[in-house]
Amino acid sequence: MPSPLFARPVTRLRKAVYRLTVPLEMKHMRKLHPSFRMCPSDTRSEGFDVIWRGRHVTTIGSAAELAGRREGGDCFVVAAGPSVAEIDLRRLGEQICIGVNGSIVKAREAGRAFDYYVVTDRTFASDRFDLLREALVTPARCVFTFRVLSEICEREPELLDREGVHLLHEVNFVYGEPKRTPEDLDAWAESRPDLLLHDHARLRGGRVGFSRSLHSGVFTGQTVVFGAIQLAYAIGFRRVFVAGMDLGGSTGNYARFYEDGESTSRVRLDRDYDAHIAPSFELLDRVRRTDGFEVFNLAKDSRLPARTVPKISFDEALARAGQ
Numbered sequence: 001m002p003s004p005l006f007a008r009p010v011t012r013l014r015k016a017v018y019r020l021t022v023p024l025e026m027k028h029m030r031k032l033h034p035s036f037r038m039c040p041s042d043t044r045s046e047g048f049d050v051i052w053r054g055r056h057v058t059t060i061g062s063a064a065e066l067a068g069r070r071e072g073g074d075c076f077v078v079a080a081g082p083s084v085a086e087i088d089l090r091r092l093g094e095q096i097c098i099g100v101n102g103s104i105v106k107a108r109e110a111g112r113a114f115d116y117y118v119v120t121d122r123t124f125a126s127d128r129f130d131l132l133r134e135a136l137v138t139p140a141r142c143v144f145t146f147r148v149l150s151e152i153c154e155r156e157p158e159l160l161d162r163e164g165v166h167l168l169h170e171v172n173f174v175y176g177e178p179k180r181t182p183e184d185l186d187a188w189a190e191s192r193p194d195l196l197l198h199d200h201a202r203l204r205g206g207r208v209g210f211s212r213s214l215h216s217g218v219f220t221g222q223t224v225v226f227g228a229i230q231l232a233y234a235i236g237f238r239r240v241f242v243a244g245m246d247l248g249g250s251t252g253n254y255a256r257f258y259e260d261g262e263s264t265s266r267v268r269l270d271r272d273y274d275a276h277i278a279p280s281f282e283l284l285d286r287v288r289r290t291d292g293f294e295v296f297n298l299a300k301d302s303r304l305p306a307r308t309v310p311k312i313s314f315d316e317a318l319a320r321a322g323q
Helices: 004-021 024-029 082-086 101-110 122-127 129-136 146-155 182-190 224-235 269-291 314-320
Strands: 036-040 048-052 055-062 074-078 097-100 116-119 141-144 165-167 195-203 206-211 239-243 294-297
Touching: 036 146, 048 146, 074 101, 074 224, 097 101, 097 224, 101 129, 116 129, 116 224, 122 129, 122 146, 129 146, 141 146, 182 195, 182 206, 195 269, 206 224, 206 269, 224 239, 224 269, 239 314, 269 294
Parallel strands: 055 165, 074 097, 074 239, 097 116, 116 141, 141 165, 239 294
Antiparallel strands: 036 048, 048 055, 195 206
């Protein structure tokens, strides 16, 4: 057995060898740990058994199990942009909250637990595992992609052995299934009434979209907030207030509210904003008109213009919530 001194280099070598064995059409699986595996559960409908180093860790649910739990109503999505520092979550009372990534720090400061907690980015799980661990020991229903689950297993797989962990599928990034070509993805998406596609925005990998169904998966929008909004839609909420969605904003401050200049995590906003993020959020106006689903941005200096996502203050959101 290798000593701890050499354990990490050996792990890196195994990962490198594993990635070479993964075919191109499965490239979304390449960054998984070689000892991580999932398979459909025999004991839970739509559930998945999580296997780590050949041993069963836990059985988790599909995020699709959460669909239809509400019939209308409001919720708050709490992101980690700098503007969220000005918001006191204690004022939300019993309002339903969906936290994402590092916003768990805000929940801790307010002395409350999120109702749902979403992480889709493997990099966040790797770089800020301390915050992910913090969320997993709260009562929140945790909604993760398979790549996040792999990162958890690599560090503390026992954290997953709890109720309320759900696998979130992303469109064209499904565990164990080959990626569709851009042409096949467009044809598949166009055939599904639960998927809303942008009229002209098209990425190298396929069309920009919004998903009404967690069975089909969510579109990434290259930001976890967009996935959380699609989750809120599927749960059944019809009005969502988003706090901390600065996206760099007019101030040019890319730090999360809990970071200083030295610990700021890597961000890809400048690269992704025009091609991915902006057109994804443009679809929300169509969802509002067709489905009566409204989203409001509480970050007044957000990079997203008010014509894309209407901006209101936290006080105004509190006044509207529950009406």
